[in-house]
Each structure stands twice: as structure tokens, then as C-alpha cells.
Amino acid sequence: MLDQAVFYFFAALAIVSAILVVTRRNAVQSAIFLVTALLATAGIFLNLNAEFVFIVQVILYAGGIMVLFVFVIMLVNLDVALHQVQFNRQWFVALIISAVLAAQVAAAIAVSRHSLYIMPAAPPETLEPNTERVAFYLFHTYMLPFELASILLLVAMVGAVVMAKKRV
Amino acid sequence: MNLNAIIPYILPVLFALVIVALLPLVAGYIVLVERKVMADMQVRLGPMRVGPHGLLQPIADAVKLLLKEDIIPESADKLVFWGAPLISVTAAMLALAALPIGPFFQIADLNIGLLYILGISSLGIFGIVLGGWASNSHYSLMGALRSAAQLVSYETSAGMAIVGALLLAGTLSTRGIVQEQSDTGWWFIFVAPVGFFIYLVASIAETNRAPFDMPEAESELVAGYMTEYSGFRWALYFLAEYTNMVVVASIATTLFLGGWMRPFANTPAFNFLDYLPPLLMLWVAGYCFRRTPKQPVQVQKMFMAAVGVLCVVVALVLIMPMAVPRDSFLATSKPGIHGAFWFLFKVAAYIYVFMWLRFTFPRYRFDQLMRLGWQFLVPLSIVNVMMIGLALALHRQFGWPNWISFPLCVALTLIGGGFLLATGEKHEHPFVGEEGEGQEEETPVHA
């Protein structure tokens, strides 16, 4: 009961703010709504007993990546940019893509509704609290991807510094 | 709906209400204490007019701020300008949810408690950045940008310092961390002093306090991101800042200073320390009563006496669990009451250190701040984490006794710190040397 209320609240919040992200003229306001969408998603994660993903989402996504976004928006924000046309005339393409996507998913759900539709109430002990299990998987089974991810981050960091530097 | 289903929610909601209701008052009185401490260090008296010894000053200030005209600049982004202080305050208050004020007084004991506090309080930066941007003023924008850069940088080292303590505790739950310190009998400040130092510095920077108060440096940026704010919105920023101070002080207390534990909690020989809290309160009460006849007005006399009586009541509450028979209900409340006292006492001491540093040191320059953060604190915190890991490994894998492995690793960390400090001296003033090459601005081809 409470679970469902929380989910639908966060889901609605996420969708509404996601729509606002792509429709606001001002990039800073878009960023604010993106943060809201991400936090709403984080709430959904928490509702799914994924505490660690929740906190990673909050710290990294909302607290880290989005701060970077806001920072860059402020650096490049031009008053002129606000008065320019903000949208391409490609609504048609977007609509088609969305429609095709929606149809696909609807079909998928319709076909497999019996196997997928009802989520089994997961036994509480399997997933709660699972921070330790996440750590176990991360550092045992998925050790190599983890290290690769850190290398990816390093490369990205170097790349970002090189590109954003003033005089190369 | 079943009543039993609601009961677990009642107490946390009650605690949350208490904290949200009391926090503005607490923040106001921290400001008063700060002004008093500052005055004492600067051979002055500080606020003395509103109430005896200025005790009603926070309330007068609050009333003034609430009644002030709410100015929103003409060219500001109204929505963001309106919402930004709320973000700051909300983030700061949410972070309090996972803090254990004594063993019984906690809103929620999350199993990711510490990460939760870190994550939520890192959201407060949006309030600052967006507020600075929305004001549409150069000073505000520069304050906001500085603050974004500063908070992101120092969160790194604060996080690493916390990782060090987490390695020792082996859990993320705030209650578990205190329990671990209680079990071993060693506060983590003695096991990882360097980690505590890093956290102290980083937490000052994170709360934008002097000597790292770059975002609001009043002599450079007027008031930084708050320049265009006034009245109640400004008060909200202020509330957020002081709440954040309480939050970082609570984290430090929980992680490094033994949380709600009394000093020497496990040594029966020091049990007389249990009488210290009531005695302290009685001493404060005595001071209040002594000063009562010296107040100029009848009302002030009564108020001063009332403060004294309040202190006596608190002292009685503190002494009550020890006076009653051992197995009565009141006696079992002793850890809760005394735990809360010691927790708040340690938080207050930590905040006092903040104030002390603020009134002693000049302000860093922004590039120096960043250099200190990235070239000294971050490497040092990494060294610290590695050394704590090494100490734990030596102890657990090779069976070295604790009293060898930990001092050894602290010494190694200190050597690392000294090395960093020595190399850091070399790059002092990058901007003076750069001036020559700054002239030859390359022109973009297509511009």
C-alpha cells in the first residue's frame, strides 16, 4: 500500500520533471528539473530496496554530475542564447520514434504479460540490507569491469582536462 | 489500518518534528554564542542589550528578518531565486535524519547512514549555486562558482577521511560506528588522528566558514551568493549554513569522537565523570543566579533567574537516573539522557573550534584554497586511507598487535603529510609568473 503510493508519486514526479527538462527554455531550469527527475528516480530505487544505488544516484548523479552541468551552464550561459530559437523543427521525427518505441514496448508487455506482470514479493532477507552484497559482487564477480570503469573514468578525466584547458 | 503498523512511525515523526521546530532556535543561539565568543576574543562584550547578556538577541534578530521587506531583483530569475534557499535548508535538515543524538534519539538508523548524510548534504550546494546564478549579479555569480568548485573539491577529501574511519568501523550505520568505538574503547580520533584533521579542515571548507569562506568573503565579494538576498530568504541561507555546521560537527562526533559515549566509558574508575554533566549545569545556574541582582531592569532579573532555574531543571534531569534505584524505569533512561548530553557537548566543542579558527586566521585566496585541497588534503587523505588499511591488514593478517601497527601507520601518514607540505611550498604564486604569456592571446581562426 505505502509502497505503491511512494512508487506512483515518484514515478509521476520523474515523468513530469523529465518533460520539463526538455521543454524549458532556460538551461538552468532544465538542469534543476533534471535533478528533480534524478532524485525521484533515486526515491524509486530506495523503494526497491536498492539503498546503495540510491545513494550512488544521489551523491554521484545529483551531487556530482549535475553540479558539473550547472557549473558549465553558468560558464557558457549567454543572455543572447535565451532569445534564440531553442527547438529544432523535428517534432515529427521525435513523435515517430516515440510512437514506435511505445508500440514495441506495449507489444512486448502484451506478449509476455503472464510471465512478467506481477512482481513476486521478494522475500525480505534476500535483498535487505544489500549494501554488503553489492560490495561483494562489485569486488569479486565484477572486479574486472570495476577496474575497467575506473580506467574509463581516468581517461574521461584526462580528456576533459585536455579539452577544457585554455591553451593547448 | 492496523495500529501496530503505525507505531514504528510515530517516534521518528515526533523526533523529526522536534528537530525541525528547534533547529531555527538552535541556529539562532549558535549565532549568539558565536558573537559572544568573537567578542570575548576581541576584547569586547558582544550583544548585551536585548535580554540579560543579550540572551534574547536571536529572537529579536529573527523577528527583524521576518518583518523585513522581501526584495527580489528586477532581472533575477524569479522562480530559481525563490526556490534556491529552500533547497539549501531542506538538504541541511534532511541530513540530520540519520544522526544519532544519544542511543535512543535518532530519526532513522539507516544501514547506509553515513553515505546518506554525505549525499544529502552535498545537495545543499545547488541552493548556493542556483541562488548565486539567479541573482543576476557578478558578485553573486562569482560566489556561486567559487562555492561550487570549493564544495566539490573538499567533498573529495572529506569523503576519503570518512572512508578511513569507516574502514575501522566496518559499517556504514551511524549507530554501528559508535557501537564499534564503544566496543573497542578507542575513539577513532586516537586511532586515526590524521583522518580527523583532514575531516576538520574539509568540513570547515564545506560549510564555507573562515578561513575558507571564499563564497561569501565579505571583503571581496560583498556577500558572495547571498549578496542580493535579504530578509527571510537570507535568513534561510543562514539557517542552512548553521544547520550544516551542526551536521558536519555531528558527523565528526559520531565518526571520530565516540558519538554519545562518555570519555572513558568502559573504565569503571572514571564513573565519577557521570556527575560532571549535572555539575556543569549547576555551575551555569549558579552563574546565572549570581548575575541576577546585577541586571538593570526587573524583567531582566526575572529572565536571568528563569534561565538559572532552567539550568537547575536540566541538572536535575541529568542527575535523576543516578539517584533512583538501579532497576527502576528512570534508571534505564540514563544512557539516553547522558548520551544526548555528551553528544551535544562534543558537537558544541567541535563548533567552538570552528569559531576559534574563524577569529584567528586570515582568509585563504581562492587558488590557494584549491591548491590546499587538491595538492595537500586529497593526497594526504588517500595516504591516510591506505595506511589505515595497512594497519588493519598488519593486525588482522599478520597478527601484529594494535599498539604497534596503528602508531606505525600514523607515523607513516605524518611523514607523507610532511612530504606533501614540503613539496607544496614550491608552487606558491602561479599568477605572477604567468603574466607575460597572458599577453599573447591567440585569436581563433573563425572568430
Added chain:
Amino acid sequence: MADRYSGSGVNVETTVLGADEIILNMGPQHPSTHGVLRVKLRLDGEKVVGSECVIGYLHRGVEKIAEHRSYQQFAPYVDRMDYVAAVSNGLGYCEAVEKLMQVEAPPRARVIRTILTELQRIASHLFWLGTHALDIGALTPLFYCLREREEILKIFEKYCGARLTTHAFRIGGLQYEAYDELEKDVERFCKDFDKRVDEYESLLTQNRIWVGRTKGIGILTAEAAIAMGVTGPVLRASGVEWDIRKAMPYAAYDQYEFSIPTRKTGDTYDRYLVRMEEMRQSRKICLQAIENIPAGPILGKVGKVLKPPPGEVYHSIEAPKGELGYYIVSDGTTQPYRVRIRPPSLINLEALDQMIRGHLVADVVAVIGTLDIVLGEVDR
């Protein structure tokens, strides 16, 4: 007017701005421009690439007022220029008029003038130290400095009844006879003062942050300083040993032992050290002076109505902030024909642009503080 004093030829308005450059108006309402100075900063990020000082917000036409006042009537006006060091202003003016009239103040007056002026130098430097430290973020030294400055102001108050704009001297000597305990008061102040300076130094001199904020900031080489006519502690910190008290002694300075502190680099830290040492030297002068205050009249032979012979005179003294000069042209009437004042703050302010180029906004504040300008004197 603004272009004339920019000292750099940067005309901010007409420069095409690059993408990263913004203009920041510092002042005239800004906590650390020490009054109503307005500095237009051209910034690349936080780095200063150019600046222009806009002055005149406190212009009161002091020089013009002089032409419509008698010589005595004008004396109180000079106190309002550098209001932090009113006694020094008065001394300069009185001595200039005395030189014009070819009279001399009696020895007793000259010694007491020296004592009060040196006390004023200490007071001015204390005020500078407090506000400079406040600009750099150290809150506490200000109150310590004001505590000592208060003692000096109390001495002034006892002597002439006024604390800030004292009007302590009179053309030809002193306004008032020294009160009985002047020596004792000055001695009591001087006895403690050395320890107090040590106290300030213990807060700042070795402090890593203070050193980091001041060393290498706003370097002014000796050549540049001389070329721009910079005087006072700013010049001496660049390594030029020039002090009018030694070079062209006035009042009773030729009788006393003191040294001129100088430093080499000419950065903010050096200027800080020079001023700290100057306070110690001033204390030394005061101690020597109170030992032997000659008896005798306090007013030389000047009439009730001052009518200097036609002619012109330039006389300058070493005010706390640098060379304070008065150029007076007399046409033989009771009112000066023209008075021109050379305020040290104005000339020193011209070095600002050169000193802050390539530094950060925070350094601008430090450099404005270290120049020790008083806008009352810059704008007159």
C-alpha cells in the same frame, strides 16, 4: 578625469571583450575599497587583466575653499582630508604657512608637535593594520588595534578636546599648552606598546595564510615606484630609503635617533613589515621626545591677522601615508591666492593598476589595503 588617473591607458569601455572577460565594478559601495573608491576591474575569470580607478566621490573642493578663507580659518579644513591622521595634516599646513611667513615655532612647540605627530603616525598605522587584516579576513587584529588607537585618541582628547579632527596646532606654534600629564601618558602608552606590536605580529607575521596572501602580491619595483612618485612606506618597502623626516628634517626630528625601515621586494608582505617597524620607530621617537621637553613659549611671533608677504612656498612632511606637500601662493592678502595639496594617497593609488595586473580579485582587496589610502585625501 578617470582616464587621467588610470595610470595605464586602459579604457575599459572601448575595449572589445573576449568571451571570458567580464567587467566587475568594485565600489563605490564595497566593504573593502576603504570608502568610496570605485575600481572597474576587467576580469578574465577571476584574474585581473586591467583596471581603472574612478575617484571623486568624496570631492569637497578643499583647495578651492582655501582661497576664500583666511590662513587660520583654513587650518581645520586640512584635518578633514586624511581624517585618520589629522594631526599630520595640520602639522604640514602650519609649517608651510610658517615657512611662507618666515617665522619659526618655538622649540617647545616643535617638540610637542613631534610627539603628537608620531603618536598620530602610530594611530594611523594601527588603523591601517586593523582594516588591512580585516580585508584579508583576519577579524581579530582590528579590535586589538583599535584598543591601542583608543589610548592615543584619549591623549589627543586630553590635549585638545577632539579625538579625530584635532586641529591641534596653530600657525606659529601650538593651539594649547600641553596638559600636565602628557609625558606620563605618552610614556605609559609607549611602555606597553612594544609588547602590543609583538602581539599583532604573533597573530600575523608567521601565519602561513597571511604570508601566502601577502608575499609576492602587488610587487612594486623601486624604479616603478620612483617613476610614479610613490612615497611613504610603499616606497620604502620597495627598497628606497627616502624619508622626509631624515632627508629634510622638520619639527624636531633632527634631534632624535631613529632608523628608516626598508625592505627589498616591495610586495604586500614587505609593506606590512615596514609599517610594523615604523610603529616601533615612532614609539622610540616619542620616548626620546618626552624625556626633554624644553620649557618656554608655545607660540612664535605671529600677529592676530596673518598677512604673509607675496610669494610661494612648497613644504612637505612625512605623513603616515607618504609625502604630504602643501604648495601655497600668497598675494599678500589675508587669504591664500592658491593652495595645492599633494596628497600621498592619491599618488600611491596610481600604482594600483600596475600592482594588481595578473592577480586575482582577492588580491585587489589586499593591494588596496596595503596602499593605505584614505579617500578623503584622494578626493579632497
Added chain:
Amino acid sequence: MVPIGHYIFLSVAMLAIGIVGIVTRRNVIIILMSVELILNAVNINLVAFSRLVGSVEGQIFAIFIITDAAAEAAVGLGIIIAFFRNRETVLADEMDILKW
């Protein structure tokens, strides 16, 4: 319990919104933000199915995706800053030359 289909629906909706953003917006920063929305949509699916299956491996992949998003944001924003410095624009359809 919430049916898994609703999670999928949420995820698809966010994906669609992200695509609409990428296709229709001119501002590169907002395009990048739309990409973040899409990655987020994927995360919702991963975590929901991880709960459904009763294993945390889905969460592991969500964490990897967040890492990837961080890298992408850093590089993307670096490019935007470099581009803005040279051309003073953040509009995608003005990025019409290969070299400058």
C-alpha cells in the same frame, strides 16, 4: 507490490522523453541532459528487474552505468567548453565544421 510493467512503462516514458529532447533541442547542454535521462531510464529497468529476480547484479550494472554517465558528462562538457571558447555558441546546428 507494484507490477513490473509499470516500471517498464516509466522507463520507456523517460527514454521517449530523452529521445524527444535529443531530437528537438538545439542547446547541446540540454541534449547532454537528455542523454542522462535515457541512461536513467535504463537504470530504472535494471534495478527493478534486479528486485524481480532477487539478485543484486542488476544494481551492479546500474552503478556501472552511473560511472559511465559521469565519464560521458565530463568529456561532453569538456567538449562544450572548448567549443564555446572558440565559437561562442552552444547550439548544435551551428557546430557545422569539422575543424577550427
